[in-house]
């Protein structure tokens with residue numbers, strides 16, 4: 001079976017401004033994501049997580065290796081991939097509805113249908129009553145829900161999310177996590193989700209890929225087998241604690257190493 005997404009020896013370097021040197025952000029990334037899978041990626045700050053997502057989104061190109069989507073190399077951005085960034089990238093002069101419609105304008109959906117579809121997706125994220133509000137009239141959690149609705153509205157097969165809930169309070173974050181799981185279960189999209197949060201990774205992921213500190217490599221991929229996640233308070237079960245500890249341990253060494261690298265760079 002071909003993977004939905006396949007990283008094949010992917011590396012990414014950046015020039016270092018003012019020097020002839022180059023910074024290796026990612027090195028030798030091999031990772032397959034199956035169709036319909038919920039894959040979470042964690043790693044220390046600066047290890048290349050956003051870089052990885054940008055490559056997959058087609059916003060930049062690898063320095064080494066290749067990324068395949070349905071077996072074809074990624075050559076640029078496309079409507080087959082929806083992106084939700086960490087900062088609510090909403091258009092401030094447009095209403096919630098207008099922001100969701102924005103995603104549909106590129107797809108050539110007629111105007112009447114655009115509004116209809118946008119309303120549908122606002123409903124999906126429980127914002128039906130807020131269609132006419134502008135971003136500044138919405139809370140952070142609501143804005144992020146608009147951003148999610150926007151990326152879902154044009155029905156991409158793959159959803160790329162870069163720490164989408166990081167800026168939210170714990171309660172809002174947990175309710176959006178549940179909403180996202182619900183949407184994922186309903187739509188069978190392939191999700192690649194980046195987070196700093198170990199609990200978030202265990203709660204959401206079917207698999208969690210832990211990256212090393214820079215240059216980012218895949219250190220380990222952990223299968224999360226928690227059964228039904230929306231049934232009870234899964235976060236307080238021994239199984240959950242087991243996975244949390246496992247990922248914490250994998251990450252801990254890498255974060256320590258990242259701090260060492262930082263100290264060397266400064267000193």
Ligand SMILES: Nc1ncnc2c1ncn2[C@@H]1O[C@H](COP(=O)(O)OP(=O)(O)OP(=O)(O)O)[C@@H](O)[C@H]1O
Nearest residue numbers: 014015023025044045046047048049050051052214
């Ligand atoms: N356009 C760029 N030009 C030069 N260096 C870059 C560029 N983008 C990223 N980098 C460098 O690549 C490394 C990885 O950055 P990236 O943003 O992918 O990390 P991250 O894992 O997403 O970090 P965080 O968890 O803090 O968001 C960093 O050292 C960063 O400074």
Ligand SMILES: [Mg+2]
Nearest residue numbers: 049050051162
């Ligand atoms: Mg990042």
